[in-house]
Amino acid sequence: MNSFYSQEELSEIGFLSVGENVLISKKTSIYNPSAISVGNNVRIDDFCILSGKITIGSYSHIAAYTALFGGEMGIEMHDFANISSKTIVYAAIDDFSGNTLMGPTIPHQYKNVKAGKVVLKKHAIVGAHSIIFPNVVIGEGAAVGAMSMVKESLDDWYMYVGVPVRKIKARKKNIVELENEFLKSINS
Numbered sequence: 333m334n335s336f337y338s339q340e341e342l343s344e345i346g347f348l349s350v351g352e353n354v355l356i357s358k359k360t361s362i363y364n365p366s367a368i369s370v371g372n373n374v375r376i377d378d379f380c381i382l383s384g385k386i387t388i389g390s391y392s393h394i395a396a397y398t399a400l401f402g403g404e405m406g407i408e409m410h411d412f413a414n415i416s417s418k419t420i421v422y423a424a425i426d427d428f429s430g431n432t433l434m435g436p437t438i439p440h441q442y443k444n445v446k447a448g449k450v451v452l453k454k455h456a457i458v459g460a461h462s463i464i465f466p467n468v469v470i471g472e473g474a475a476v477g478a479m480s481m482v483k484e485s486l487d488d489w490y491m492y493v494g495v496p497v498r499k500i501k502a503r504k505k506n507i508v509e510l511e512n513e514f515l516k517s518i519n520s
Contacts, residue, residue: 335359335378342370351390367402371411384423389413395460405449405466412511413452416460416478423450423466453488455507475503 336355343350346365351372360376362368363383371390376382380394384402389411394400396417400407403424415421426434427444434443448467452458456470459478464470469485476482477493477500486492491503 377417389454395419402450403447405447407450407452409452410454410456410472412455412507414457415452416458416462418460419458419462419464421450421458421464423447425466455511458482473503473505473507 336357337345339352339354342354342356345362347368347370348366349369351370351374353373354370355375357376357378357380359378360380360382367385368382369387371388371392373391374388374393376394377396379397381399381401383400385404385406386400386402387406387408388394389409391412392409393414395415398415398417399420401420401422401424405423407421407423424445424447427446428434432442432444446466450464450466451469453470453472453474455473456475458464458470458476459480461479462476462482464482468482470476470482471486471488471490473489474486475491476486476497477491479495480493480497481495482492483496486497487499489503489505490499491501492499
């Protein structure tokens, strides 16, 4: 028995689009697949949740127990973006102030939902047990350390850690050259 959906099974799920060489665990919970696009050479591990509008670029990995809640605003992962285990990405969150009601069973007029698209640019990586809030862009090549909280957009090619995250140092760009070598090797 294979733990991942076959290409035929993936086509029957009803994704907006799904590329080639895609491995999605049969233990992944997928809600509203017609709003989800998956590129080529993508792997999504056990016990992940995909919900709402989501675009996943090629050569990306979403590790076990990760949840992507795209809502209507969406989550966009560019090529070579990766998310480590037990990370949660929210494109919408409730207002916890006590001034409004909360939850999916409450009509919109009684809630104050903060919503905004979340983007992980090319070569961005998010460490395990992190949380990303709505309306955030994780810059190209940016790295978020484990157990971090991201509430604001992050600059390209820097490393960040903490709750909330703080910039700690520049990240090396060797992976761009490696990407070029890799793509040449598979296209020749």
